[in-house]
Amino acid sequence: MTFKFKAIDHIQLAAPKGGEEEARRFFNxxxxxxxxxxxxxLKKNGGVWFAYGNVQIHVGIEEPFSPAKKAHPAFEVENIEELKKHLLENNVDIIEDNRLPGANRFYVSDPFGNRIEVLEWT
Structure with a gap:
């Protein structure tokens, strides 16, 4: 092969029409x-984009809207217990999951019901 994948450029998540401010509140x-x-x-399409490091999260408007309940991005973090505490203080529900050997992880939903995995390798 003469091609190769280099990195994930961005992750697309969907939101209902008018969800930009709620996306800003959560992601930013x-x-x-x-x-x-x-x-x-692309501004005429609505939605809002966010970034950390070299990765972007694109929250796009989708009508009709249906949240991703199974498909999800997974974010590796440092100090997952502090993030968990921060999320709980901001009324974000956490679903604990200890089924992945070697990882401390949980799931949250964005304001639109899209599933997001958060993990820290131990």
């Missing part, structure tokens, strides 16, 4: 991700 306000300005040619 609670999770602390930086909002990234969308290209002018």
């Amino acid at each position: 306000g609670i999770l602390g991700l930086e909002e990234v300005e969308k290209p002018e040619t």
Whole structure:
């Protein structure tokens, strides 16, 4: 093969029409991700983008909307217990999961019901 995959550029999550402010509250306000300005040619589609490091989270508007209950991004973090405490203080429900050997992990849902996995390798 003459091609190769290099990295994940972005992850797309869906939101219902008008969900931009709620996405900002969660992804920027609670999770602390930086909002990234969308290209002018894509602004008319709605939605909002966020970034951490070299990865972006694109929250796009989808009508009709249906949250991803099984498919999900998984984020590796440092100091997962502090993040868990922070999320609980911000009224974000956590679903504990100890089925992955070598990982401390849990699941949360974004404001639209999309599943998100958070893990720290032990």
